[in-house]
Every structure is written in structure tokens, then in C-alpha cells.
Amino acid sequence: MRILLWHVHGSWTTAFVQGPHTYLVPVTPDRGPDGLGRAATFDWPESVVELPPEELRDTDVDLLVLQRPHEIGLAREWLGRRPGVDVPTVYLEHNAPGGPVPDTRHPAADRRDLTIVHVTHFNRLMWDCGTTPTAVIEHGIVDPGPLWTGRLERAAVVVNEPLRRGRTTGTDLLPYLSEAAPLDVFGMGTEGIAARLGLPEDRCRGRELVQSALHHALAERRVYLHPVRWTSLGLSLLEAMHLGMPVVALATTEACEAVPPGAGVLSNRPDVLHDAVRGFVAEPELARETGRAARTAALARYGLPRFLDDWDRLIKEVTR
Template sequence: MRILLWHVHGSWTTAFVRGPHTYVVPVTPDRGPDGLGRARTFDWPDSVVEVPPERLRDQDIDVVILQRPHELALVDRWLGRRPPLVHLEHNAPHGSSPGVPDTPHPAADIPGVTLVHVTHFNRLMWDDRGTPTTVIEHGIVDPGPLWTGELPHAAVVVNEPVRRGRTTGTDLLPAFAAAAPLDVFGMRTGGLAGHLGLPPDRCRSHELTQAELHEALARRRVYVHPVRWTSLGLSLLEAMHLGMPVVALATTEVTEAVPPGAGVVSNRVDVLTDAVRDFVADPALARRTGERARAAVLARYGLSRFLDDWERLLKEVTR
């Protein structure tokens, strides 16, 4: 099967392209948002092939994975036809009028589309208006149990924390920095300590490749997930794969992803900061909790289950 999709979400796509198909990704000379091509910081197999838009009409595309509303117009313009369509929704609705519980999904207006959510929370919050809808939960390419916890620090992964502010829980970071030194990883994290009024020894920013990120996270004692409103951060699942104990807000899908014993999940900041202190002070506790986190995430978010779920759906929509 030849599957057309855009390089939109590098971590998710890294798992998806581990399937048995050929994955066609558009590439443009400027490698802009609609033609990013193959990933440069993720490990993708040779079955992911770059094709310029002007050559897509010559491709035998069996199914298209849409991820953004405007991609349907690109399909019409670049392919000149509509193969079976799947719209993959990565995000929870963001609350613009008419508000989260009543937000209609843009794919609901596409004839014949199948809508796929990555969490049950997302499916619950979007108004799909009768569109055929399912949930295929995340799968992770296992980086291995790399955790050493040798640094008595807390790790946070968030992109653009200054711009995204309360959405990513940036305003909560000073409370966590009071509990343990913070290492914040992600894109455009520079200047975060100054923005929060924190001394550099309490909040350091890092921008690393994916392979470097896993190794760096694994050296930190505990992973903190302060995000208020997101789908389900893949960095949380990756930290659990590494064998890290996790401390997270009990928002969106987190309570499903982190079972009891795999970390501390709460909407009380004092409970969360106390947990960070406990893990930093007790490496043995951190290790035991991280081992349970890894076992739980492998059972629910393993790569094989993810690929099997997608294989069943792809066969269904193309038969």
C-alpha cells in the first residue's frame, strides 16, 4: 500500500512509518510546512519516500492521511482525485467559539472521510457530528530502559514555553524549580529562566536531537509534565519508556496513561512538588516507580499494538 501523508508531527510519524507500507511525503524546494519531506532528526526507514508536488499525479496512492484542514485542497490540486481519506486529529479542541464541548471537527464536512483521534479524551471533546470516528492510541518506538537518574534534577519537555504560557503550564515551573533544579528541553526554550525570573542554576534550557534528548532525559531523576491542555504529550510516554518516574497534572488523557504506582498524578501543585522532592531525595523510590511506569506504557502504548490498529483501519477504508 502507498500512503500519502505530510510530515507534520515527527514523533508520531516515526512510529507510523514502521509499518509494512510505502509512505509518500511531499517535498518542496524550501522544505516548508507543506513540503518538509523526510525527517532530519528522527530515524525513518527507506520506505518513506519524498515526492515533489508536481509528480504526485503520477503516483499510485492508495490512501491519504490528512492531519490539517487545508490538506484536502492540496490533495485536490496535487493529485487531481480523492483516494480513500483518513483524517488524523492530533489535538484536543482549543476553545475558540463556540467553546470546547461544542467545537465541530473540520473533517466532519468531508464526504467519506474516517476520523481518527489519538486519545479517547479528544474523541469525547470534539463534536464529530456523525462522522465515522475511531481512536487509535499512540505507539512509541521503544528507546529502551535508559534511566540512570544520576542527576538530582527534574526534566520537562515543552516546545515554545514562553509563547504557549498557561497552555503548557509554563507559569507552574517556578514552583517545580523550588522543589528541584529544572532542565527544560524543547524548541525555542531560550530565555525561559529570565522570563520566569529564575536564576540559571534552577532552570536550564536545552535544544537537542531526539537521540540526544532520550539520553539526557534518562540522566535526570524525575520527569515533570506540567501541561494543562494538550492531547497527550508523547514526551510523557517516552519518559515512561525510559523508565523514569513521572509527575504530571491530572488533565486530558494523563490519568489514563499513568496508572497508580507509575508516578504521581494530581491537579494539586503542592502534591506534585512534594512528589518531585520525594523522588529527588530517594533514588530507590524513583527507580521502582520508573520500572512500573515502563511496564505500564509498554503494555498500553507499545509499537506493535499501534501498528496492528492502524493496519486494521487501513484495510477497512481501502477495501
């Protein structure tokens, strides 16, 4: 099977391309958003093939995976084929709706010629997809292994652009939560976060690391903190659980499904999150036991084999 998709979400795509197919990714000379090509910081197999736009018209494509609204027009232009009509198509929706929930219309709503695939049941519930067929394929994670040591009495947070995204990612909660334990905030746009939040550097540090280094850095921290108010289901939360980290998270969107009892602490009360972070930092054995439970739960629900099997079943349905 030859599957065409744009390189949009590096972590998700890393799991998707572990399947048995050939994955075609557009590449442009500037490697801009519509032509990133192969990942530079993720480990992708040789079955991921870069193709410039001018070669796509003459390329056999068995399935088109769209991820952004403008890719519908881009596919028509570059392929010379109509998504859903001339080539089987799914629209992969990574995000929870950003408009007036729950009335936000999906950009691919009321299209019987394609399928919208959501990454969480929460997202499918909240998006108004009209008459478009929908499915849910939950995330799968390439297992980084049980790397947690927790040797540093600090909490890890992973979020891109926390200052720009503000309340959406719970950035406003960080000053209070940093009183429970020093925070290391990993992700793009985290430089200077301590000064912007009015915190001493030793209480909140921002760092940007490539994926291979990020897992080891997270695993050194005692606990993983997920203060995000509104998002889909952060892959970093699932990766932390795979690492064997205890997790503390807001009980919003899909987090309640992802983190079962015993694998961490979920609450919409900042004081409960504060006390949970402090407790895990103070009690390394509790952190270890909780992290083991988190890893067991994550492997069972978000393991790579289940993810790839689910996608293969859907691919067969939409291409038959």
C-alpha cells in the same frame, strides 16, 4: 499499500512509518511546512519516499492521511483527486480542541466520505465531529530502551514554545515547581526561559536537542515533570515512561489513562506535584521502582506492535 501523508509531527510519524507499507511524503525545494520531506533528526526507514508535488498526479496512492485542515484542498490540487471520493482518506487528529470545549466543531465534521482518527479517547469525546465516522488509535512508541540512570538530581520537562504557550503548557507553574528540584526544560523556544521567568539559571535551564540526544539527556534526570494543562497526550510523557522514568503530571486530558497507579504521581494540586518531585529526587530507589512500573505500563499500552496492528486493521477497513 502506498500511503501519502505530510511530515507534520516527527515523533508520531516515526512510529507510523515502521509499518509494512510505502510512505509517500511531499517535499518542496524550500522544505517548508507543506514539503518537509524525510525527517532530518529522526530515524526513518527506506520505505519513506519523498515526492515533489508535480509528481503526485501520476502517483498511485492507496490511502491519504490528512492532519491539517488545509491539506484537504492541498490534496485536491496536488493529486488532482478528491479526498474521500477518489482516494480513501482518514483525517488524523493529533490535538485536543482549542476552541470552546466541548462545542468545538472539527474541520472534517459531517463528512461521511472519510474517517477521523483520534490519538486519545479524550480527544474523540471533546471534538464535535458531527456525522463523520470516528476511531481511536492510541499512540505507539519506538522503544528507546530502559535508559534511565537518574544520576542528576534534577527534573526534566519537555515542551515546545513554553513561553509563547504560557498557561496551556503550565509554564506559569514552573517557578513554584523549581523550588522542589532544579528544572531542565527541553524543546524548541526554551532558550532564556530562566530569565523570562525570573529564575536563577541553576534552577531552570532551557535546552534544545535532537531526538537521539534527548532520550539520553532525559534519562539522566531523576524525574520527569509534565505540567501541561491542556494538550492531547504528550508523546514526551510516554517516551519518559519507556525510558523508565518516574513521572509527575497534572491529572488533565488523557494523563489519567496513561499513568496508572504506581507509575508516577498525578494531581491537579501544584503542592502535591511539588512534593512528589521533591520526594523522587530525595529517594532514588523510589524513583527507580516507580520508573520500572512506568516502563512496564507504557510498553503494555503504548507499545509499537499494538499501534501498528491497530493501524493495519483500520487501513484494511477504509480501503476495502
